[in-house]
Amino acid sequence: MPTEEQVTEKLAGVIDPELRRNIVDLGMVRSIDIHDDGRVDVVVSLTTPGCPIRNHFQQAVVQNVSELEGVERVEVGFDVLSDSEKGELQQKLGRGKLPDGALAQVKNVICVASGKGGVGKSTMTANLAAALVAGGHSAGALDCDVYGYSIPRMLGVNRKPEVSPERKIIPPVSPAGPKVMSIGFFVDENAAVVWRGPMLHKAIQQFLEDVAWEELDYLLLDLPPGTGDVSMTLAQLLPQSKIVIVTTPQPAAQSVAARTAEMAAKVDLEVMGVIENMSAFNGPGGERVSIFGEGGGQLLADELDVPLLAKVPLSEDLREHADDGTPLVTEDPDDPASQAIRTAARGIVAQSPVALPVMETVAAAGVPAAAISGTELPVIQ
Numbered sequence: 155m156p157t158e159e160q161v162t163e164k165l166a167g168v169i170d171p172e173l174r175r176n177i178v179d180l181g182m183v184r185s186i187d188i189h190d191d192g193r194v195d196v197v198v199s200l201t202t203p204g205c206p207i208r209n210h211f212q213q214a215v216v217q218n219v220s221e222l223e224g225v226e227r228v229e230v231g232f233d234v235l236s237d238s239e240k241g242e243l244q245q246k247l248g249r250g251k252l253p254d255g256a257l258a259q260v261k262n263v264i265c266v267a268s269g270k271g272g273v274g275k276s277t278m279t280a281n282l283a284a285a286l287v288a289g290g291h292s293a294g295a296l297d298c299d300v301y302g303y304s305i306p307r308m309l310g311v312n313r314k315p316e317v318s319p320e321r322k323i324i325p326p327v328s329p330a331g332p333k334v335m336s337i338g339f340f341v342d343e344n345a346a347v348v349w350r351g352p353m354l355h356k357a358i359q360q361f362l363e364d365v366a367w368e369e370l371d372y373l374l375l376d377l378p379p380g381t382g383d384v385s386m387t388l389a390q391l392l393p394q395s396k397i398v399i400v401t402t403p404q405p406a407a408q409s410v411a412a413r414t415a416e417m418a419a420k421v422d423l424e425v426m427g428v429i430e431n432m433s434a435f436n437g438p439g440g441e442r443v444s445i446f447g448e449g450g451g452q453l454l455a456d457e458l459d460v461p462l463l464a465k466v467p468l469s470e471d472l473r474e475h476a477d478d479g480t481p482l483v484t485e486d487p488d489d490p491a492s493q494a495i496r497t498a499a500r501g502i503v504a505q506s507p508v509a510l511p512v513m514e515t516v517a518a519a520g521v522p523a524a525a526i527s528g529t530e531l532p533v534i535q
């Protein structure tokens with residue numbers, strides 16, 4: 155009969171296609187029992203009970219362990235990692251805390267932030283979410299700017315969300331594709347809301363926990379401008395989220411840029427990149443019109459040592475469509491402003507941790523590629 159070491163060695167050939175490491179290294183092998191009659195029982199621990207790649211593990215474990223001499227039969231059982239084990243796994247993977255509850259199925263949380271208001275943060279959030287959906291990803295937009303909700307309007311959602319029998323808030327779906335949620339749905343439109351620290355923290359937390367986002371590739375959060383309570387709250391609640399900073403092109407906006415950089419450092423979230431908005435556009439005669447100057451986006455990106463994801467030109471159509479609730483990226487994808495926003499969306503996708511299956515190793519384990527096609531892989535375009 156094989157020894158436990160030999161079985162472990164074989165199990166080290168079973169790769170988790172999402173985490174791209176073998177199940178032994180990941181600490182996902184719960185037990186190995188070798189019986190005299192040639193039967194080997196292996197229990198594999200999964201991160202979630204309904205893990206879609208369970209069948210992949212089942213087949214790969216049977217295949218690999220069966221190769222050992224003396225093994226007649228392999229039985230594979232499954233259980234679920236405890237919370238502390240999941241924590242250890244996360245540490246091994248070098249990421250922040252696993253999202254809990256309603257956010258568990260959200261793959262990437264991205265905060266759209268800016269140093270000051272009026273730079274087009276909400277416009278970018280709404281259009282980026284729509285562009286991600288148009289690119290084949292699932293996306294949601296959450297309005298966290300409690301001082302000026304605009305995401306539902308920009309995405310053409312004007313009905314309040316329903317509550318499921320499990321008391322989860324169901325986000326309405328925009329005609330442009332993304333799921334939409336806003337604290338604005340729950341307050342009187344004209345009520346001057348004064349949200350302060352603890353109350354705001356509670357409200358945001360509730361929105362993150364009680365909204366049934368279900369499976370999402372991207373959840374975009376429209377943050378209030380500046381370095382206020384909400385940003386700090388989010389950094390605490392979602393340490394794994396990343397920031398995209400929106401800025402205007404004036405090079406003179408240094409103090410604002412510095413504030414934004416300061417915020418990024420303070421909240422200790424990774425900055426994914428900068429979007430310059432209200433950039434120069436081509437006038438009717440083809441001449442370049444740079445109302446807000448040039449270069450501010452690149453300057454900030456350089457200062458933060460992150461990529462400039464796009465320069466979105468000033469565009470009357472972009473504004474009109476935002477006002478109408480029909481995002482320009484879906485209405486006219488070839489408009490220069492749409493093209494720039496789609497470029498930014500692709501930059502975001504390219505920077506998200508994509509779970510690519512390790513094809514060679516999987517093939518070596520004798521599992522046909524089709525066995526892993528059940529896992530949804532964001533497509534880099």
Ligand SMILES: Nc1ncnc2c1ncn2[C@@H]1O[C@H](COP(=O)(O)OP(=O)(O)O)[C@@H](O)[C@H]1O
Pocket residue numbers: 268270271272273274275276277278304431432433466467468469470472473474476477491
């Ligand atoms: N690139 C652009 N070209 C023209 N108008 C824009 C552009 N980006 C944003 N706007 C308009 O500027 C105003 C402020 O944008 P908004 O997205 O609400 O900013 P923020 O959320 O940062 O306060 C809105 O009326 C919006 O339609």
Ligand SMILES: [Mg+2]
Pocket residue numbers: 275276277299302304
């Ligand atoms: Mg806004």
